Amino acid sequence: MANRSQRFDVVVIGGGLSGLVAAAAARLQGAEVALLAEGRGMLELSSGSIDLLAATPAEASVQHPWDSLAELPAAHPYGLLGVDAVRTALDAFQTTTAQMGHTYRAEPDGTNQALVTAIGHLRPTYLAAPGAAVVRAGQTIWLAGIKGMREFHPGVAAAGLQAALPGSQVIWNLVDLPQASAHLHPVQLARLLEEPAYRDALAHSLAAARPQGRTPDVLLLPAVLGLDAAAAVRTSISTAVGMAVGEVSLLSPSIPGLRLATLWTRHIQRLGVTMCLGAKVTGARCEANRVVAVTGQTAAGPTEYRAGAFVLAAGGLLGQGLVPHGRTVVEPIFGLPVDFTGEPGAAEGALLAPGGHKFVRTGIPTDAGLRPDGWRNIHICGRMLSGYDPYAEGCGGGVAVASGWRAGSLAGGAAL
Amino acid sequence: MIERYDACLKCSICELHCPVFRVDSRFPGPKNGGPGYERLRAAGKAVDESYLDLCLGCRTCEVVCPSGLKPATLIHKPKIAKVRRKGLPAREWLLAHTDLLGQSASLMAGLTNGVLSLPPIRAAMEKSLQITRRRPMPKYAQGTFRAWFSGRPNPWQGKQAPNGKVVYFHGCSTNYMTPDTGKQTVAVLEHNGFEVVLPPQRCCGLPLMGNGELKEARRWAKYNVAQLLPYAEQGLPIVFTSTSCSLTIKQEYEHLLKVDGAGIVGSQCYDLFEFLALQHDAGRLRTDFKQSEQELPYHQPCHQRVQNMGTPVVRLLRLIPGVNSWNLDAGCCGASGTHGFKLEKYDLSMSVGKTLQDAILATDAVRTVSDCEACRWQMEHLTARPSVHPVTVLWEAYGLR
Numbered sequence: 183m184a185n186r187s188q189r190f191d192v193v194v195i196g197g198g199l200s201g202l203v204a205a206a207a208a209r210l211q212g213a214e215v216a217l218l219a220e221g222r223g224m225l226e227l228s229s230g231s232i233d234l235l236a237a238t239p240a241e242a243s244v245q246h247p248w249d250s251l252a253e254l255p256a257a258h259p260y261g262l263l264g265v266d267a268v269r270t271a272l273d274a275f276q277t278t279t280a281q282m283g284h285t286y287r288a289e290p291d292g293t294n295q296a297l298v299t300a301i302g303h304l305r306p307t308y309l310a311a312p313g314a315a316v317v318r319a320g321q322t323i324w325l326a327g328i329k330g331m332r333e334f335h336p337g338v339a340a341a342g343l344q345a346a347l348p349g350s351q352v353i354w355n356l357v358d359l360p361q362a363s364a365h366l367h368p369v370q371l372a373r374l375l376e377e378p379a380y381r382d383a384l385a386h387s388l389a390a391a392r393p394q395g396r397t398p399d400v401l402l403l404p405a406v407l408g409l410d411a412a413a414a415v416r417t418s419i420s421t422a423v424g425m426a427v428g429e430v431s432l433l434s435p436s437i438p439g440l441r442l443a444t445l446w447t448r449h450i451q452r453l454g455v456t457m458c459l460g461a462k463v464t465g466a467r468c469e470a471n472r473v474v475a476v477t478g479q480t481a482a483g484p485t486e487y488r489a490g491a492f493v494l495a496a497g498g499l500l501g502q503g504l505v506p507h508g509r510t511v512v513e514p515i516f517g518l519p520v521d522f523t524g525e526p527g528a529a530e531g532a533l534l535a536p537g538g539h540k541f542v543r544t545g546i547p548t549d550a551g552l553r554p555d556g557w558r559n560i561h562i563c564g565r566m567l568s569g570y571d572p573y574a575e576g577c578g579g580g581v582a583v584a585s586g587w588r589a590g591s592l593a594g595g596a597a598l
Numbered sequence: 599m600i601e602r603y604d605a606c607l608k609c610s611i612c613e614l615h616c617p618v619f620r621v622d623s624r625f626p627g628p629k630n631g632g633p634g635y636e637r638l639r640a641a642g643k644a645v646d647e648s649y650l651d652l653c654l655g656c657r658t659c660e661v662v663c664p665s666g667l668k669p670a671t672l673i674h675k676p677k678i679a680k681v682r683r684k685g686l687p688a689r690e691w692l693l694a695h696t697d698l699l700g701q702s703a704s705l706m707a708g709l710t711n712g713v714l715s716l717p718p719i720r721a722a723m724e725k726s727l728q729i730t731r732r733r734p735m736p737k738y739a740q741g742t743f744r745a746w747f748s749g750r751p752n753p754w755q756g757k758q759a760p761n762g763k764v765v766y767f768h769g770c771s772t773n774y775m776t777p778d779t780g781k782q783t784v785a786v787l788e789h790n791g792f793e794v795v796l797p798p799q800r801c802c803g804l805p806l807m808g809n810g811e812l813k814e815a816r817r818w819a820k821y822n823v824a825q826l827l828p829y830a831e832q833g834l835p836i837v838f839t840s841t842s843c844s845l846t847i848k849q850e851y852e853h854l855l856k857v858d859g860a861g862i863v864g865s866q867c868y869d870l871f872e873f874l875a876l877q878h879d880a881g882r883l884r885t886d887f888k889q890s891e892q893e894l895p896y897h898q899p900c901h902q903r904v905q906n907m908g909t910p911v912v913r914l915l916r917l918i919p920g921v922n923s924w925n926l927d928a929g930c931c932g933a934s935g936t937h938g939f940k941l942e943k944y945d946l947s948m949s950v951g952k953t954l955q956d957a958i959l960a961t962d963a964v965r966t967v968s969d970c971e972a973c974r975w976q977m978e979h980l981t982a983r984p985s986v987h988p989v990t991v992l993w994e995a996y997g998l999r
Contacts, residue, residue, distance in 0.1 A: 186872075188908075189879040216908060221664035226611050366623055369613060373620045409620075410953065435610040444927075451909070451925040454916060458908035460661030481905035482848040483865050488879075501664070 186485040190216045190456070191597035193476060193487045194590070195463050195515065196495030196503060198223025200564025200582040202446040203275065204493045204590030205455045211594030215455045216487055218478045220462040222443060224501055224565075229431045230405075230438025231297060232275065232286065232583060234268075234308035235260070236576025239537065244576075247308055248292050257569040259581045262550055263588055268580065271587035276309060282445055283413065284312045298402060300334055300432050302342020306576060311438045313416045315402045315428035319347055324398035325354040325430075326388060333368055333432045334404035353398065357387040371406040372437050375415050381408075385422030398425055405429035405437050412441055461485075463496075466516050472558050476515065490597035491559045493589045494518075498545065498565035511544055513566070518554045521547045521568040538574025545569065552589045559596060561589035603633035603640070603672065605665045612659035612669055617930040618652050621949040625652040628659035632669025647676045652946065654934035655808050656900035674810075681810035689727045690809040693936035697801035697818075700738065700774030707738040728941040736775050736975055743773045743780035747796050759793035761882060764873075765829045766794050767822075767847065769840040770801050771971040782993035783839050783870060789996050790877065790884050795834070797825040802843040803855075805936050812855060819857045822847065827859045830866040837870045839989060841902035841970045842935065844869050848905065869902065871969065871988060875910035878917070887918040887995040893963040894923040894991060897954060897977060899970035900930050911969060911988045918995040923967065928957035931968075933976035947976070955980040967991060 192208040194201050197219025205217045235247040244250045251268065254261045260268055276286050286309040289295050294306040298315040310316050317323055323343065327336035336354035344352045360383055361374070374380045388401070401423055408415030420427040431438065451457055461478035467486070468474060475488040496503025496515070504511050504520060511522045524541030545568030546554050552561040563585035565572070572578030612628040613619050619627040626635070626649060635645045650673050659669040686694065703710040713719055720731035764787055772780040784794045799822055803815035826836055826847075838844035848867045851860035868876070877883040896912050915923035932950030937943050958966055958981045966985045968974050974985040993999065 186868075186876060187879065188875065220666060222611050222615070222662040223664065226614050227609065361623075367613060367619070367627075369620050370623050410956065435614045437614075440614045448927045451912075451927050454912070454924065456908040456910075456913060457925070457927075458906055460904060461906040461908070462666060478906065480907045481845055481864075482867050485907060 186480065186483070187475070188216070188485060188487050190214045190487060190489045192216075192491050192493065192590070192593045193218065193489040194493040194495060195219075195476065196223065196497060196501070196564065197221075197447070197457070197459065198495060198497055198501060198564060198582065199225050199228075199442075199446070199579065200586030200589070201493070201495035202443075202450055203271070203583050203586035204495055204561075204563055204593070205450045206278065206446070206453060207274070207587045207590030208493065208594030208597075209450065209453045209455050211591060211598060213594040213597050215450075215594070216458060216489070217450065217455055218458045218461040218463050218476070218487065220502075221460065223497060225443040226439045227434035227436060228439040228442070228579070229297065229305075229307070229314070229436060230311035230442045231307040231314050232272070232309035232579035233306070233576045234272070234294070234580035236294060236306040237574060242536075244306070245293050247294055255569075257547070259567045259570050259585050260577070262548065262552070263584055267588050268584040271584040272309065272580065274587055275583045278449065279445065282449060284441075284445060286311060287316075298339065298343060298428070298430050300339055300404070300430055302339040302344070302346060304343075304346045308580065311442065312413065313407065313427065313429050314438065315400075315430045317343070317347065317350070317400065317402075317428070320349050321347075321399040322351040322396055323347075323353070324393055324401045324425075325352065326391065326401060326403055327354070327356045328359045328371070328384075328404065329356045330365060331371070331404060332365060334430065339402075339430060351396070353393045355391050355393070357384070357391045359384055359387060368404070368406045368432060368437055369409075369435070369440070372409050375406065376408050376411045381415055381418055385419050388419065388423050392423060400426045400428055402428045402430050405431050409437070409441065410444070463515055468516070471556050473516065473560050491561070491593035493561050493563060493593050494566060495564045495586060495589070496566060501565055503566050504544065513546060516557075516560065518546050518557070518562075521545060523568075536574075538571040542571045542573060543569055551592055552585060559593075561593050563589035602667055603636040606633035606667055607665060609664065611662055611664060615658050615662045615929075617656060617658060617932065617950045617953075618654055618946065622652055622946055624649045626650070628669035628673070632659065632672040633667055636672045650676055654930060654932070654937055654950070656930040656934060657904040658900060658930060661904055661906070677810035678812055682812075686809060686811045689729060689940070690811075690936075692727065693729070693939055694805040694809045694811060695801075696770040696805050700770050703738045704740075704742055704774045707740045711735075711737045724941055729939050730941045730944040732944055733939055733979060736771070736971070738774055739777050741777065743768055743777035744796065746777055746781060747784065752793070753788055754793040760791035762792065763795050763834050764792045765826065765834050765836040766796055767799055767802075767826070767836055767838050767843060767867075768796075769838065769843040772839055776971065776987070779839050779987045779989060782987075782989045782998070783837075785998045786874075786989055786992050786996065787837075789998060790874075790882070795829065797829065799825055802846040804842045804846045804850075807846070807850060807854065808935055808937075816855045816857065819851045819855045819860070823851060823857050823859050823863050826863045830863045834866065835873055836863070836867045837873045838867065839870050839969065839987060841869060841899045841905070842972070845901040845905055869905070869907070869910070869969065871910040871914055872907050874992075875913050878914065884996070885917055888997055889919045890995055891920040892922070893961060894921055894965070894967050895926050895958060895961050895963050896923055896988070897931060897966060897968040897973055897985075898925050898927070899968055899973045902969060911967065915967070915988060915991055918991070921991070921995075926954065926957045928954040930954075931973045931976040931980070933972045935972045938972075938976060948980070951976055951980050958983065
């Protein structure tokens, strides 16, 4: 029964990073916006930091992402958007998060910075999440783990880090924390550490375990230092040990990823975006080359969401915005044309093949307005776009933010 | 209905968002307790189900799951099986019979409220029934909503209401505890040109279902469907002011209780604000609101969120000039209906509610808004700030006071 029909200016499909950013951008244009998401996106599995560009076919390790980004082919999402649009979006992301009290930090000279992973690998990123474990060559680095915690062992991380930074002094130890030996999940530890008494217990254990000799430049801990109150938790531990504190990303699910997701879902709702979580989009009503409405499932049956413009941010093959169908890949809501690059043989032999796998570049080709060929009022963003490899190129977050912001701004502007 | 479990990718997003898993490490969590245990059961393996009872039934896992699974529904299964084997314990029986309690208590509301606020009585209830003394009992009203409704003249008597008829399912709490919510709903609907119809009704059955008792819930569901079906078949909308009742009748009567005709009834059901927002989008809602400068943080009830319809409350309250309303999005309040009254669940309900408590206290708002009565009681208990049904705000803004 199509007796439920809601009217908005812009409807965003997908609740990952690009969808959230698109919804904010459209709302800032003055549009009435609804965001429909079947579930939470891949954001909770991400590091929470925003990678811009870490490698290109021409450059195995990018130091100056803005320079390298300008050299990318026109079919790459960054090529489509242009450097200025990418800059505008990243600035907006940084300003917005800072206004919410979360300072994402970029290097003043625009170079990539190095984040420490749980195996002590150095991973390049552009905007480091608040409190992320950023290190520099030559620093004295103290890695501390929590006894009983399965997700992080500082010895493993220290060995990797020492190899990556031979000129640095890397020290590690394990500290006791009440209850942690009961194999607490990272989210349980993070929540417990918001309790002042528990946080003090960790600070106390750390102060007792502080390495002798030269004062370390930075203390790195597993990324479990609080949820909503993360800034307060980090500050109090930093004060207690008398040095900077950084958080090492763990295997997913990720607490910094959860914080970023929470921040933006609250932000867009504070702006007045209607968020329909759990609403799977099952169909669309189109006239000629325009989308009139999409259908979302509610408890009492389908609801139609009409709008002047639509943003499709439903994710790629992992996020199920694109789905395998026989020997090809389809976009299930609108049936948009997909550039499928996964023919047999397109996967390289090695799992971590240096140049990446061709099938990863599968996506929807668009024009500079992020519209698929022949469509007027639908804008694509994030992992659905074709022509890039977020894993090999280290550009997933940057493409999500830049294309999301652009798609949302265009949709918001067009719908009014 | 067989719920899918093999599509679980073990991405653990549900664990990050589960309000119970965050604060209680005894709870196996939605991923393991839902699809994980179901896999074991399907393979004929024994499963330790002792801590699954900590699940609040908030169904956060069901809205965050990127694969569309229903972990809470799977977790609920062993509870149902246990009650089928052993019956409902005395305390659960008492807490689940909101309708029966309301009928008797509201006869002597003053006396009931007085007695239920006496510390020695609460201490005795805690000892004998394991009903916590730390949570105030909701107050019964003098006179029910239904009595008020039947004692007033129908303003559309002998006339056709310009926008037709609307059927109202008020639920137990509106009838016995907050009849003002019902009176204001009637006033707002009539102001917008609707005639309100009030068929006989019983408790929706959610408190029974939440405690695992389906047999009696099915009896009540059949009664309610029989009352509502003739209206649904005429195409009349059925509106609710309690989101738990609406979830139950929209969805659970058909899917869990499998009552004949429930699908037709469910498809005609609307939350009041869902209904009003649809009227607004169709150009039929009056917007003659008085200016009113106020901050109104909204708590989206979990049972409203799992209906996947967004936050029509926020959309409508933002139409009132001067009102700034937004969804706090601070998770489950922790009360979960009757759960928060149970002695052994009280601490859990308060630690679950802490995120919401902090979010409310961080605002300057003098009152909060939510469309579930159990959430409002918990929010008041957590913050000592009043919490109102959104229809109250609309009713004030229309100048119907």
